[in-house]
């Protein structure tokens with residue numbers, strides 16, 4: 001049987017060493033991701049790794065701290081960007097159809113941002129319909145150096161969560177993340193929309209926690225996030241464990257357009 005035609009189109013291949021580290025760090029702690037890749041035969045697929053395969057190789061190394069036997073495949077729709085396998089990671093031509101694979105974890109970072117918003121739902125469905133049972137899709141966007149990063153998790157039922165992650169030293173207020181929201185949300189950060197209300201509330205909690213500023217932005221965010229969790233009835237939450245990044249996860253229903 002011949003491989004399915006790659007679904008999608010070639011876009012700019014911009015990438016950067018370690019640019020997806022915040023999402024990688026989060027992934028190895030997230031219970032849904034850990035469960036998805038726990039099986040001995042688990043498969044993880046990175047869709048659209050760009051002009052160089054660095055972020056796929058980094059992802060593989062981090063995910064293999066959870067499952068050392070994890071099979072990892074990087075897919076690129078541009079045939080000129082497909083490279084030989086390395087470090088136990090395979091690379092192949094493919095798109096949202098996942099080259100006929102049935103992965104437990106799929107990631108697509110900085111891919112859909114170059115598509116139209118109207119194309120997002122179809123791409124999500126194409127990917128999530130091909131997930132193995134219990135599979136997770138992580139779809140996100142970040143800045144050039146990966147200091148500000150936002151991603152959604154989805155499963156076969158649709159979007160589940162939005163996570164915002166930022167370097168505590170390089171971001172003034174939570175709403176600074178707005179420019180890196182996933183395609184499904186970035187055009188909705190306007191008054192009257194839920195994502196705008198969340199970022200406005202997060203900024204207010206940040207202001208409220210100003211007394212913690214002398215202890216640094218990490219401590220200040222922890223205090224702000226505790227207030228935000230109460231204000232949102234638990235829909236928005238930050239990890240309790242000590243973390244390097246400032247993180248906020250919110251249920252999709254709380255921000256969906």
Ligand SMILES: C[S@@+](CC[C@H](N)C(=O)[O-])C[C@H]1O[C@@H](n2cnc3c(N)ncnc32)[C@H](O)[C@@H]1O
Nearest residue numbers: 008010011013014015048049050077095109110
């Ligand atoms: C901006 S780069 C992102 C590289 C890397 N994921 C990162 O975040 O650093 C986007 C890449 O996705 C590829 N791409 C776009 N649509 C795709 C699709 N449907 N399937 C596979 N690759 C795709 C483009 O060819 C491009 O190389």
